[in-house]
Every structure is written in structure tokens, then in C-alpha cells.
Amino acid sequence: MRNNLKNSILSFSDRSLANLIQEHNYSFNYNDIIAGTVISKEEKGILVDIGTDIAGFLPIQEITIGQYGKAINLEINDKLEFIILHKCLHKNYLILSMAKIDNIRSWQRIKVMHQEDITTITKVLGYNRGGVLVTIESLCGFIPNSHLISKNIQKNNTLFELKCKILEIDRELNRLTLSEKCALLSEHINELTVGKYVYGTIEDIKPYGLLIKVKMIQGLLHKSEIPNIAGKELSNLFCRGENIKVKIIYVDLKKGRVSFSMS
Structure with a gap:
């Protein structure tokens, strides 16, 4: 009995993921999160092995954005998570994204920060007549002038950091409003x-x-x-x-x- 179990385990481990997927008729669907391995860098994107005879393609614009607003560098054999954006069955490949996963998880973190009333550090991206554009958890947020304490921010100082609280979130409208005033008020509440x-x-x-x-x-x-x-x-x-x-x-x-x- 023990030997049969051992042989069964060995037999299972020897099968390829592709065979398992084919055997169980697994179907890849839009918004599925899958694991894959970088196998090639192309001019317009990255080829990804997802363990089947269907290829995965990661466009450049769907690569995770790093600290300085540029796509992170991916290396051959990097193992990562991707989300399926589109199935091109006639060409036998899937369009993948890392950026969308980042966006989903960023909104999840933002929701928790809002619920727990956490003060966070944001970086200034730009300005308009109504207030300041900032980045928080890789998302773009807005601080209205009425909630801005640092009125003397220089327009060319794009690395300026502001301590803020989240005022309002609306993921459907991609709207994230913050307040420097609320953060400062919390510090001086006593x-x-x-x-x-x-x-x-x-x-x-x-x-x-x-x-x-x-x-x-x-x-x-x-x-x-x-x-x-x-x-x-x-x-x-x-x-x-x-x-x-x-x-x-x-x-x-x-x-x-x-x-x-x-x-």
C-alpha cells in the first residue's frame, strides 16, 4: 500500500502542468490570475511561459511601474503573477498584465488605510488651479487647495513629499481625494x-x-x-x-x- 502511494506521488510529480491542464480541460478566463515565467524579451513586450502550449504576452505598458515612473526591469526566468486581459485564441496566446494586479492591490490597501484613518506620505506629481496631484500606493490622488497646508510648494519640485490622510475614495470613477489638513489636525488634536x-x-x-x-x-x-x-x-x-x-x-x-x- 505504501509503495503504491509512493509510486502514485512520483507519477504525479513527473507530469507536466500542461498535461494536467489539458487532462482537466482547464479554461483560462478574463481576469484570472496566473503564474508564469519570463522566457523572452521582445521589442513590444515580454513572452511568458504559463505552463501550457498557449503562450502569454505581456505588453510593455502592462509591466509594473517602479519608483521613478518607469517599468521595472524583468529578467529571463523571473517567476511572477499575471492577470489575463484578453484571449487571442486564433493566434493561440493570452494578453497578460502586471499593472492591473498592482492596481487592484493598491486599491485594496487604500481602502484599508481609509477605514483605519491612517496617515500616509505622498509624493507630488504636479499642480493645477484646483490643487495638487500626488502619488500614493502607485495610484494618482488629488489634494484640493482647501485641504492643502503647504501653499508654497515650488512647481518644479516634483519630489516634494506631503503627509496626508485619505478623504474620499471612488474606485469606479478612479477618484482618490486626500487631505494634508486632516493629517495635521490629527497631529495637533490634543x-x-x-x-x-x-x-x-x-x-x-x-x-x-x-x-x-x-x-x-x-x-x-x-x-x-x-x-x-x-x-x-x-x-x-x-x-x-x-x-x-x-x-x-x-x-x-x-x-x-x-x-x-x-x-
């Missing part, structure tokens, strides 16, 4: 508790109230929270750059909002 009096600097004067900066975080002092100003213009009572004493009446860590009062 100093910015509701009911505490602090000194802040008036950054701007609006018709509806004053924008006050405390610990580099901008909050709102609504005019309804300023006593004895009926019929008076705020611009006639306060000046930009003026330091005033205010009371913290509201803190929202998730949205990065702080409200003050002088009442």
Missing part, C-alpha cells in the same frame, strides 16, 4: 480640543466671517460667533495678520474642519 481658548492669526476677511489660522490649520470664525458687530463691516473691525483669542467650538477630523467663536 491642542485643538473643543472648548479650549487659543490664539490665532486672521488670514482673510470674508462677508460671512474670518478665516483664522491656528497651528497652521485654517478654521472659520463665523460672524454670528462675533459679539457686538450688528450693522458693522468686519473689514472695519479686524485686519489681516492680526492675532486674536478665540474659542474652539467644533472639530471634524474626517473633513478637516475647525470652527471658532468669540462669544
Whole structure:
């Protein structure tokens, strides 16, 4: 009995994966994740042995992107995971991707970071009128100006790093919004508790109230929270750059909002 079992195991190990797949009529499907071995580098991509008589082809644009925005270097005999993008049965090969696997796993990590309210480091990619483009977990994210603390980032400093929290994720729309303000607010939460009096600097004067900066975080002092100003213009009572004493009446860590009062 023991010898029969041993022979059976040896017989099994001697079979090729291709024979097993053919014997069990395994069918490769779109979005299947499979293992493969790099066997050749071509001009437009990589040939991959996936253990069958069907070849795998990895286009250059589907190779994992490295730290500096370029495809990583793959070597012959590298064993890796791939996802099936397309089946070209008439030519007997599969189109594979590494980048799509990276994207799936990146979104999974982002989801966990959002759920656990983790502060992370992002790298600045570029700028537009509305805010800053950053990279996080190989994905592109956006920090709106309203959630940006580092206003003086130089446009040519693409290696600038920002500490952020994830504000909103929408994988279907490929939208990832972050907040530097929320990250900074979390760091100073013990100093910015509701009911505490602090000194802040008036950054701007609006018709509806004053924008006050405390610990580099901008909050709102609504005019309804300023006593004895009926019929008076705020611009006639306060000046930009003026330091005033205010009371913290509201803190929202998730949205990065702080409200003050002088009442």
C-alpha cells in the first residue's frame, strides 16, 4: 500500500502542468490570475511561459511601474503573477498584465488605510488651479487647495513629499481625494480640543466671517460667533495678520474642519 502511494506521488510529480491542464480541460478566463515565467524579451513586450502550449504576452505598458515612473526591469526566468486581459485564441496566446494586479492591490490597501484613518506620505506629481496631484500606493490622488497646508510648494519640485490622510475614495470613477489638513489636525488634536481658548492669526476677511489660522490649520470664525458687530463691516473691525483669542467650538477630523467663536 505504501509503495503504491509512493509510486502514485512520483507519477504525479513527473507530469507536466500542461498535461494536467489539458487532462482537466482547464479554461483560462478574463481576469484570472496566473503564474508564469519570463522566457523572452521582445521589442513590444515580454513572452511568458504559463505552463501550457498557449503562450502569454505581456505588453510593455502592462509591466509594473517602479519608483521613478518607469517599468521595472524583468529578467529571463523571473517567476511572477499575471492577470489575463484578453484571449487571442486564433493566434493561440493570452494578453497578460502586471499593472492591473498592482492596481487592484493598491486599491485594496487604500481602502484599508481609509477605514483605519491612517496617515500616509505622498509624493507630488504636479499642480493645477484646483490643487495638487500626488502619488500614493502607485495610484494618482488629488489634494484640493482647501485641504492643502503647504501653499508654497515650488512647481518644479516634483519630489516634494506631503503627509496626508485619505478623504474620499471612488474606485469606479478612479477618484482618490486626500487631505494634508486632516493629517495635521490629527497631529495637533490634543491642542485643538473643543472648548479650549487659543490664539490665532486672521488670514482673510470674508462677508460671512474670518478665516483664522491656528497651528497652521485654517478654521472659520463665523460672524454670528462675533459679539457686538450688528450693522458693522468686519473689514472695519479686524485686519489681516492680526492675532486674536478665540474659542474652539467644533472639530471634524474626517473633513478637516475647525470652527471658532468669540462669544
